[in-house]
Amino acid sequence: MPDTSLPKTAADGDAGQGGGPVPRSTALVLLLLVILLWGVNWPVMKEVVGHMPPLTFAASRLLLGALSLLAFAAATRQLRVPHRGDLPLLLSVGFMQMTVFTLLVTVAVQHVPAGRAGILAYTTPLWVVPLALVFLGERVGWLKALGLLVGLAGVLVLFNPSAFDWAAPPVLLGNGLLMLAALIWAVNIVHVRAHRWIGTPLTLAPWQMGMAALLATAVALALEDVSRIDWSGHLVVLLVYNGPIATAFCFWAMVTVNRALPAITTSLAMLGVPVVGLVVSALWLGEPLTLTNLAGLGLIGAGLAAVALADTRRA
Template sequence: MEAEAASRPRSGAASLGLLALVILIWGANWPVMKMALTYMPPLTFAAARMVMGVAIMFPLAWATGALRWPTANDWRLVVMVALMQMAGFTALVITALQYVPAGRSAILAYTTPLWVTPGAVLLLGEHIGRMKAAGLGLGLAGVGVLFNPFGFDWGKPEVLVGNGLLLLAAFLWAALMLRIRGHRWDGSPLSLMPWQLAIAAAILVPTALIVEGSRPIDWSWPLGAFLFYNGPLATAFCFWAIITVNRSLPAITTSLGTLGVPAFGLAVSALALGEPLTFTNTGGLALILSGLVLVTLADRRRAAG
């Protein structure tokens, strides 16, 4: 009974609260990751995040009585989350950050609604009412304004590679959102998270050693601070939180809600890194935030009805 209760989705209000925390932590993490790359190679940094997540989540799950071997039904999704989100998404975006500004990277990596919305309607049968459709339109318009394909040099191969990696990361996460929402879970997010992180670490650690083993690492207090922010918060907590949210809220709502991450990330990047916050950027942010308000109101009306 305890495991069954733990695996049930959380209430809408609790899930929205978790989503808000994810937006703040992951949004601020884009300039943090950008700065961390001056001290540590990208894949090594991604691997370190997963190792720290493992070191936190296994003892936490054990101490709370949640640690257990996943059921056969959950194992496929455990592997998919580890491969597509934790290892794949993280490695793609941290590599792309070498070539693309942090604010722009956040925007491209969170174009998931472009892929989630049609999939959720066709595959999951989710309904889009007028208010949610308007929110979707505003959010995607904001992404389009912020994307601004005329704002970077298409003649540089590394720029094209970086932008392509970010779009691929968004597609992977969108596909995972749809799969998570359609799955009937046996275990709770806390009981499954240690195994997901362990698989991701088992992939990223040897990959980093092979690809970047000869590259130097500047062990210092700033790097320690960046890793501390990424291990307990951006990795252990946020991965647990976003999967919990994804299991509780409609896939379209979750994907649109995550648009708050690039909005906040763009603002923080402007403050922390001096990246320009232009009229185009502020206009795009306003559209995204307006879309989020409409989607939230639509879900509340539906819940009240």
Template sequence: MSSTALSRRNALLLLGVVVLAWGFTWVVSKLLLQHMTPIWAVAARSMTGTIALLALGLALRRVAWPVKADIPVILSVGLLHMGAFAALVSLGLQYVPAGRSVVLAYTTPLWVIPAAWLFLGEPIGRGRQWGLALGVAGLAVIFNPLAFDWSHQDALLGNGLILLAALCWAINIVYVRAHRWVTPPFELAFWQALLASIVLSGVAFAAEGKPVFTWSADLVWLLGYGGVFGIAVAYWAAVNVNRSLPAGVTAIGLLGVPVFGLLCSAVILHEPLNGSLLAGMGLIIAGIAAGVVERRA
């Protein structure tokens, strides 16, 4: 695709592609755990995505050698988002339903607001204050301390891992906001995914030993979808959407990811949709939207 911005209609269509691709990826990630150990699952998906990103970049003639100024953002995205976030989510998915996980992971913008205020000097206006309050209220509804089974160690561990993943993503977002770009983001995606694949493979080998799995049609399509659509296509589409639509429109549109992910989990994985989860998700999404609308204004 050319470097010119897309028409609004095409950009909105691509935003829909991102929402569908990333939303369904949570179901794919949960299903992958039936075939592979958690860290090897994300390492294999990352390797598939790396190959797909290279092929897509070559086809679009958008692969560039990174320069010295690109190294910090390659490290940030590759290690924190594509690496730590993905690994922690996969570990958490062993104990937490996919629908609940996607809602918890998308609390990331709530952690970005105070971090951006602390490290970047971004003001926290009334809209963001309301956003934080609504988001925290949403978490309180989901984790209702009076109803939560605090003796369930696996549940505590799984939810904690997902929230830690959200924190890693938030740290990465704050750094990316402060980064002065030299090479365009998509041109660096291959190198970020390659770094994540190398690190994840090393961690998986150290923590889980040699990969043990049996090739099957299900495993092939899960890895194919997770790598090609969940990483390569979604990343390419997101970069084009970010370039063509206002940041507020993009951020609010991406709130569709946890909604679609939750619905897919209910339909495909038959996960229950209880009232506290739906209410908490509604409060969290409202909180994120409140902060985004103020920033856009």
């Protein structure tokens, strides 16, 4: 059974200021870049939280990202006040995806290895599939369903519940926060896909990330000693990567991809992020890359290949 796309009025936005989503080829390139950059970012975040408090780090990356998006939107003459019809999207992406998701994963990565954290945070297909079936009317053909099952089997193998320390409260907290973050992101993916767009991702992104930066800064100032930062050239380099690249560019690119591609396809493709994160964490942080990890990576790769083949046949 082939996939069905959304009605034009829901997926493509208005024909005026917002126009339609980017071409599928552009969306796929952006998706690949996000997978690579966010995969590398998991060990980067693990490294950064060793030099500064986690909430302060989250506020810093959002502030740097907001300033980068503001400068780019102004330079390209796309800085404008959001239309009233886009306010639900501004609040959804700015609060749920940029603020809450970022705060949750930044706190969780203190207690969970970077590779494992990436796996749990990208279990979004568990939630996106039923939400997209009910609220978006998307269909899952047999090939994509097979890819979903194989990919999630790979996630289960990588998670390896038998090796989990169920008696350690910080570990339980970290893993729970990551699963909650995955659920929040899934809801946001479906909302972005269903919204009737008026502006564009770039015209909304500076406002969304600016709001997220203000909220995260308020939380950090209230709960942490922001002076407790171990400044170094190494930390500055990591923050530069994390702010303008892994935050500003990737969040904008992800919203652009969410708008252009089916929600189920997007969520399944994001399983590539923990694959990259696990490999980079092994090379950079020395986290073990065991036979179990390799088996899980192989299953996720096979699942992604099945999804890609399903979308290629549909296109």
